[in-house]
Amino acid sequence: MSRRRSHKAQTIIERLKQKVNRQTLLSLEACVHCGLCTDQCHYVLANPGDPTYAPPYKAAKIRKLFKAHIDWTGRFAPWWVGAKSVFTDEELEEMKDTIFGKCTNCRRCSINCPMGVDMATFNRMARGLLVHVGVMPEGVAVVAKDQWEIGNQMGVLPEDYAETLSWMEEELQTEYNDPTIRIPVDKPDCDVVYTINPREVKYDPRTIAEAAAIFHFAGENWTMSSQGWDMTNFGLFNGDDDLGGAVARRVYESVKALRGKKLVISECGHGYRSTRCEGPNWAKMDLDFPMESSVITMLRYIHEGKIAVDKTKNTESVTFHDSCNNARSCGLFEEPRELLNLVCTDFREMYPNRAENYCCTGGGGAMSMSEYSARRLKSAKIKADQLKATGAQIVVTSCHNCVDGLSDLIKHYKLDMKVKQLVNLVAGALVIPESTDRVEASENQVIAADPPKESA
Numbered sequence: 001m002s003r004r005r006s007h008k009a010q011t012i013i014e015r016l017k018q019k020v021n022r023q024t025l026l027s028l029e030a031c032v033h034c035g036l037c038t039d040q041c042h043y044v045l046a047n048p049g050d051p052t053y054a055p056p057y058k059a060a061k062i063r064k065l066f067k068a069h070i071d072w073t074g075r076f077a078p079w080w081v082g083a084k085s086v087f088t089d090e091e092l093e094e095m096k097d098t099i100f101g102k103c104t105n106c107r108r109c110s111i112n113c114p115m116g117v118d119m120a121t122f123n124r125m126a127r128g129l130l131v132h133v134g135v136m137p138e139g140v141a142v143v144a145k146d147q148w149e150i151g152n153q154m155g156v157l158p159e160d161y162a163e164t165l166s167w168m169e170e171e172l173q174t175e176y177n178d179p180t181i182r183i184p185v186d187k188p189d190c191d192v193v194y195t196i197n198p199r200e201v202k203y204d205p206r207t208i209a210e211a212a213a214i215f216h217f218a219g220e221n222w223t224m225s226s227q228g229w230d231m232t233n234f235g236l237f238n239g240d241d242d243l244g245g246a247v248a249r250r251v252y253e254s255v256k257a258l259r260g261k262k263l264v265i266s267e268c269g270h271g272y273r274s275t276r277c278e279g280p281n282w283a284k285m286d287l288d289f290p291m292e293s294s295v296i297t298m299l300r301y302i303h304e305g306k307i308a309v310d311k312t313k314n315t316e317s318v319t320f321h322d323s324c325n326n327a328r329s330c331g332l333f334e335e336p337r338e339l340l341n342l343v344c345t346d347f348r349e350m351y352p353n354r355a356e357n358y359c360c361t362g363g364g365g366a367m368s369m370s371e372y373s374a375r376r377l378k379s380a381k382i383k384a385d386q387l388k389a390t391g392a393q394i395v396v397t398s399c400h401n402c403v404d405g406l407s408d409l410i411k412h413y414k415l416d417m418k419v420k421q422l423v424n425l426v427a428g429a430l431v432i433p434e435s436t437d438r439v440e441a442s443e444n445q446v447i448a449a450d451p452p453k454e455s456a
């Protein structure tokens, strides 16, 4: 007698058949169970002896469904290939615990897999299947709802956004005693439209002011938009391509409506990856403007002599945390380091770094899943040890999500360290010209160090 399936389980199986594509198929097929990826995962390293954190174990939760319902080997020898279906809502809850609660989609295991298995890609697909039937951590549901309904991840209302920009504009005018400093909104035909993470409005508005100061002293013709200003995209984390497409479309349409010539994305790893790399596909849009990380914009301004910086204004020791999305997934490795070496006197690497760096442990939307906080902070021991070994006073990262993940673990492990972003250090090192037409260089200032790089 065949077993009855719950409505949710049946829906997931039907949707799986639509969602498997060439990229996920290869990863679902290619694993040879060599185990080389196992000790690449921070969860495994922090939980020795617990096999449920091993990437192949976690992948098997998804692979068994693929084998049971799509792959031909599962029909002939299900016991041999580990094919197994799901029937009950309790089984879906167990999947949720692994797919959301034991993987940050950081892709560190993937770059160490000889077969090219991309765990994060099919884990994201599996999250999307569960989200489709309403099985997800509560925090994930709340954030996705805010982004669908209010237009940004943190539920920032239009009046709060406008008020914060105007407040920061006033602060800047007072700080620099310069009434010409503006934070323009909805100015058409600008060379740069600047998009931000709503966390900046809600918790860290100084980053908006610092970016505005940099644009101002660089003489940039720039604006922010009153619509589609949130470049973060929870669709990357919850696996919902429809949300991913809707959010990316809002951002692109705001640039088009203003006839902006370039979209500059503030420091946020998943925002950068979603908007610049994944968004055009999700939104199904051909874009006629380039997109650039603000890290590259700031570096370019120094190279082009548009701003001058004095590194002796930042003398505390600094290390750099590579955000998984910026670095491993988008290749932004060298630009932040080049920038750091121009704006601070004591930059030191943490090890391992670049593509091999460990996740901040708050990635993949983990900061919104409070039920897994204890697990997250336990796995953060790996990152805490890595930070501590640098002896640095400041850890810099180009990602608002990493700022939260790192701040939380620094507090938990009682590290004597602060978290900053590149925009903080660049703004702190600015040499303010008497006239914005020309900046004079002194011994410690850098002007037009090298030819400008291509925009990313």
Ligand code: SF4
Residues within 6 Å of the ligand: 030, 031, 032, 033, 034, 035, 036, 037, 038, 055, 056, 112, 113, 114, 115, 116, 117
């Ligand atoms: S390293 Fe790759 S092939 Fe080996 S177990 Fe891990 S995912 Fe499978």
Ligand code: SF4
Residues within 6 Å of the ligand: 040, 041, 042, 043, 054, 055, 058, 102, 103, 104, 105, 106, 107, 108, 109, 110, 119, 120
């Ligand atoms: S993607 Fe990252 S968190 Fe997930 S299994 Fe691989 S190494 Fe672990």
